[in-house]
Amino acid sequence: MWSFGLLGAFRVECDGAEVAVGTPQMRTVLALLVWHANEVVPVGRMFDELWGEVPPPSAKVQLQGIISRLRRVLGKERIATAATGYVLRAAAAELDVELVRQDLAAARGLIAGGDVALGATRLREALGRWRGPADVHLTEPVAAQLEELRMTVLEERVDADLMLGGTADLIGELTAAAAAHPLRERVRAQLMTALARRGRVPEALDVFLAFRRTMVDELGVEPSEQLRALHARILRGEPVARPALPLPRKAHQPRQLPPALPDFVSREELLTELADVLTAPRREHGPLVVVSGAAGLGKTALVVQLAHRVRERFPDGQLFATLRGDDTMAVLQQFLRALGVPADLVPAAEDECSALLRDLLAGREVLLVVDNAADARQVRPFVPAEPGCAVLVTSRRTLGELEGARLVRLGLLDAAESAELLTNIVGVPPGDALVAHCGGLPLALRIAGALLLDHPHWTVDDLAARLADERTRLDWLEAGDLGVRASFDASYRQLSQSHQMLFRRLGLLPATTVPGWLAAALLDIEQTGAERVLEDLVSWHLVSTAGDGTTIRYGMHDLLRCFAAEQAEPEQGAVLTRAVGACLAMAESMAARLPADGLKSASGTVPDACDPVAWFDTELPTLQAVVETATVRGMAEHAWELDSLCQRYFDHRGHNDG
Known part of the structure; x- marks a missing residue:
């Protein structure tokens, strides 16, 4: 077993024997990766730590060499390459820092539950993991954060000792800590408390006065109100009360699931399958299920329906929260409070909250539902180690990088399911046109139903007529706090500039599906680069795929296309010019390579990607759509050129197929 030690001289061991790391x-570099274990460390951060603000021209090559040598020492799978840097994969048991964090979280749980003595013991064990001062090879920020962690553990252990009535043994330790950390207020408060309880009131007052001088001289501020209040109590001769022992915590059983939709329809097969996953006997790890899909597909409704179906399997509680932006920490704290942790004992660091959550879930059967996760990084802090617990996640991304997850890509409702949902809402059959305009998107269908209920003088056909025009369809698909446009916009705003650009420009193309080369033209980059952007959009469920291998094409839901076209309206002329130019260039190249009259491709074989006949077979719908659009948008000459190239293909086909 490997172990990585940062608490003292940096040390790497394998099966108890120290491993020489090298230069x-x-x-x-390894210490930085260990400190950020299982997180990507950007290359730029490594440059800064190795060479400061001005890295040498060969910095990238040198860093690659360092990583290569580390992989030879640790094994090539230990350090993975990411898009922006490198990540060291390590289990919690292999990291002494992580063991301290687990000790700290466990101690907080014990103290919150009333077992202060055992909590104090656990904190002493955590402090005992330090083997000395920080290694000289650690970067200054890492060394500072390690010292901050050590002081946090020390202060919480002292608080526990003060709760238990201890003072005599604390004074020397706190005096040394105060000298080493002249601006650390909590240590001063603890030292003042210990001195006052021992009857050494003048010394306690001197501690405050010396600290106040330091704060005013160095920072220009007064001590906090809490420390001034403690000073006043000691000055008045009032006893400094022993901190109250927390009462034993009751077994909190939170029931946070929102109500299930009464008109939920279809997806019965999927619900049954996932219910079996969540309730199946297990020995090691609890299930982690991620339901992903585009905005408005009903991911949350499905997961809530599923959670209610299996809630009896999780008698110790069901937790539910929606992530908004980067608020993982807030949700972790919310869950801890729901599980009975007093607000003043909830940790202030995300990793500590996560560790405490795992400790509280130990031996319990709790269902955690995390809605609207942006990425795997947001989900990992909620995943318990206990086999009795389960986690349900919804996301607009697939989250394929989330270890051990059961991934479910939610699809659109078919026409029959859409009609059933609308009928359940409004009580009358909706008609084919209205169903078609909603495109199988549950959010659009629910809004359509709400509009019909809000406007009883509208018929189904009236609403269908209002939705018929794609240019104004999204204007109509709003009802109260529900809106298709707003839902799509939330996904759009999370994209990078290049992803936004391609997404909105795709919305202006007249073709139903497009190939990678046409997307490349819209971004003016190489096709491989454009396909990477496209695949990211696929992962975000903003673009769909058809075909496989070299014939993959990319499409977009009709309502998403309406939204994308709205965003791209100022670029309309430029986008069409790029599309027409790209189609002309490709069609000219392929038309020039069409076989001479009377010659055919070898019969009985599938032409390869460069076969001009196969290319025209595939791309003809796109070319014809571009011709039609260019004709009505004032680009008749280019449209005629492209149509002529298509005619050469028709002539060839007519000669060989006639």
Whole structure:
């Protein structure tokens, strides 16, 4: 078993034997990766730590060499390459820092539950993991954060000792800590408390006065109100009360699931399958299910329906929260409070909250529902180690990078399911046109139903007529706090500039599906780069795929296309010009390679991607759609050129197929 030690001299061991890491630069890079274990460390951060603000021209090559040598020492799978940097994969048991965090979280749980003595013991064990001062090869920020962690553990252990009535043994320890950390207020408060309880009131008052001088001289501020209040109590001769022991915590059983939709329809097969996953006997790890899909597909409704179906399997509680932006920490704290942790004992660091959550879930059967996760990084802090617990996640991304997850890509409702949902809402059959305009999107269908209920003088045909025009369809698909446009916009705003650009420009193309080369033309980049952007959009469920291998094409839901076209309206002329130019260039190249009259491709074989006949077979619908659009948008000459190239293909086909 491997172990990585940062608490003292940096040390790497394998099966108890120390492993030589190599050069100081290798130790610096590895220490940085260990501190950020299982997180991507950007290349730029490594440059800064190795060479400061001005890295040498060969910095990238040198760093690659360092990583290569580290992989030879640790095994090539230990350090993975990410898009922006590198990540060290390590289990919690392999990291002494992570063991301290687990000790701290467990101690907080014990103290919150009333077992202060055992909590104090656990904190002493955590402090005992330090083997000395920080290694000289650690970067200054890492060394500072390690010292902050040590002081946090020390202060919480002192608080526990004060709760238990201890003072005599604390004074020397706190005096040394105060000298080492002259601006740390909590240590001063603890030292003042310990001195006052021992009857050494003048010394306690001197501690405050010395600290106040330091704060005013160095920072220009007064001590906090809490420390001033403690000083006043000691000055008045009032006893400094022993901190109250927390009462034993009751077994909180939160029931946070929102109500299930009464008119939920279809997806019965999927619900049954996932219910079996969540309730199946297990020995090691609880299930983690991620339901992903585009905005408005009903992911939350499905997961809530599923959670209610299996809630009896999780008698110790069901937790539910919606992530909004980067608020993982807030949701972790919400869950901890729901599980009975007093607000003043909830940790202030995300990793500590996560560790405490795992500790509280130990031996319990709790269902956690995390709605609207942006990425895997947001989900990992909620995943317990207990086999009795389960986690349900919804996301607009697939989250394929989330380890051990059961991934479910939610699809659109078919016409029959859409009609059933609308009928359940409004009580009358909706008609084919209205169903078609909603495109199988549950959010659009629910809004359509709400509009019909809000406007009883409208018929189904009236609403269908209002939705018929794609240019104004999204204007109508709003009802109260529900809106298709707003839902799509939330996904759009999370994209990078290049992803936004391609998404909105795709909305202006007249073709139903497009190939990678046409997307490349819209971004003016190489096709491989454009396909990477496209695949990211696929992962976000903003673009769909058809075909496979070299014939993959990319499409977009009709309502998403309406939204994308709205965003791209100022670029309309430029986008069409790019599309027409790209189609002309490709069609000219392929038309020039059409076989001479009377010659055919080898019969009985599938033409390869460069076969001009196969290319025209595939791309003809796109070319014809571009011709039609260019004709009505004032680009008749280019439209005629492209149509002529298509005619050469028709002539060839007519000669060989006649």
